[in-house]
Amino acid sequence: MxxxxxxxxxxxxxxxxxxxxxxxxxxxxxxxxxxxxxxxxxxxxxxxxxxxxxxxxxxxxxxxxxxxASEYWDWYGNSLIISAITIVLSLFFSSMVGYALAVYDFKGRNFFFILVLLIMMVPFEILMLPLYQLMIDVQLIDSYFGAVLPMIVAPVAVFFFRQFAIGLPLQLMDAARIDGSTEYGIFFKIMLPLMAPSLAAMAILQGLGSWNNFLWPLLVLRSNDMFTLPIGLATLLTPYGNNYDVLIAGSVLTIIPIIILFIFFQKFFIAGLTTGGVKG
CATH class of the missing domain: 4.10.280 (MYOD Basic-Helix-Loop-Helix Domain, subunit B)
Structure with missing residues (x-):
């Protein structure tokens, strides 16, 4: 009792x-x-x-x-485009790298994994200036791909997918090879569907990070019609006046895409985080 x-x-x-x-x-x-x-x-x-x-x-x-406020919707559209590109490319490349580090035994695998861990420990502010110079060299300043390119292969996403892929049933790979499937076919047709929970969880995290990203877009985007929402809303606060009409109501509207993204992937979110966090 x-x-x-x-x-x-x-x-x-x-x-x-x-x-x-x-x-x-x-x-x-x-x-x-x-x-x-x-x-x-x-x-x-x-x-x-x-x-x-x-x-x-x-x-x-x-x-x-x-x-x-027509400029607000330009910023909104830019944020949607940049976030969508970041999510798709980041999931595609990061999942491939994490999968390779988990299931293939090749020379230097542990070295590359340690390299991923080391990069995770480096603050973005240290890498910011070299990346900015790179964007100038390849002429991607004030473009969508200039804002997206450094975020395509995120070390955190690679680590997460690697931890998740360690728990995949490798017997399916052997069976697929016997049936004549290529390694790319094994990944895209068999293993990637099994990684759906991790993809959904990382889609939310990467989407949230890209949607709220302020520092890097501020460096590479120059023109007002290319600004993302965090930059555009910040420009409304000036020493000469504050446009609260757009700032407050616009900030409320910025929450909607993240809520939709979470609702769409929520059934996989917890499973992806917990499974990926305990494997290995």
């Missing part, structure tokens, strides 16, 4: 703790959504808050975005 009471108490405390953490996590989001319906004059005076005056709340900020 005492054990049951202790277990019930621990369950209540755990639920309460999770509830408090959840509230702290979503509190800024709730404040942002509420503030997006407030007049820009109130935002200039009081800032972002949860104070709700229903008589003053309206849809003017969103109306302004959909009718007059």
């Amino acid at each position: 005492k054990a049951k009471k202790n277990k019930r108490l621990l369950t209540v405390l755990a639920t309460l703790g999770v509830g408090i953490i959840t509230f702290i996590t979503i509190f800024p989001l709730i404040s942002l959504v509420v503030s997006s319906f407030r007049p820009s004059s109130d935002l200039m005076r009081d800032g972002i808050s949860l104070s709700i005056d229903f008589s003053a709340m309206n849809l003017d900020n969103y109306t302004y975005i959909f009718t007059q």
